[in-house]
Amino acid sequence: GAGVSQTPSNKVTEKGKYVELRCDPISGHTALYWYRQSLGQGPEFLIYFQGTGAADDSGLPNDRFFAVRPEGSVSTLKIQRTERGDSAVYLCASSLDSGGADEQFFGPGTRLTVL
């Protein structure tokens, strides 16, 4: 079956611009996660959705970052007034349910470059 997909695969933007990154989770997965991975580092948690609601957004670095999941499936990560430090690979993952014991299935990521 189809895995987690993310679009675009690469995004180059200029400092100060607005970007949207999209994630299509595995069908039927109620939990969706966003992570950010900088070069040479492991992924860092940003936000977690259970259904349509953001159950935990404690990992979002500041209020320029926002994510939605209006119908409980596709999610969009939105970054306003991008900064060079936002350059990273943004990874989305989904799992059947929360609870911590579930395998999270990751998408291929979106590589964001802010010039």
Next chain:
Amino acid sequence: SQQGEEDPQALSIQEGENATMNCSYKTSINNLQWYRQNSGRGLVHLILIRSNEREKHSGRLRVTLDTSKKSSSLLITASRAADTASYFCATDAEDDSGAGSYQLTFGKGTKLSVIP
């Protein structure tokens, strides 16, 4: 912040040899997972070991967990060139109720190179 720390940071071995990677973490966990990542993109889940388990096998993979030392090891036997990748451990912290959380905390990874 990152809880886990993999050791070594980089490992280079000949095809056919075994590769051992270690992971240490700081807080009590519900479970620990190992992931593989090729070319800095998507992560592939390898194996999950729960806090009440000590050892788990999956094909050529063997994972151990020592909660008293807050450490885990991943052994890949009879390595192949296709095993070349970065390997990450990720912990799922135990919350106050004793249940697991959903938030995975990753280490910085071990970069494994298997030379044909």
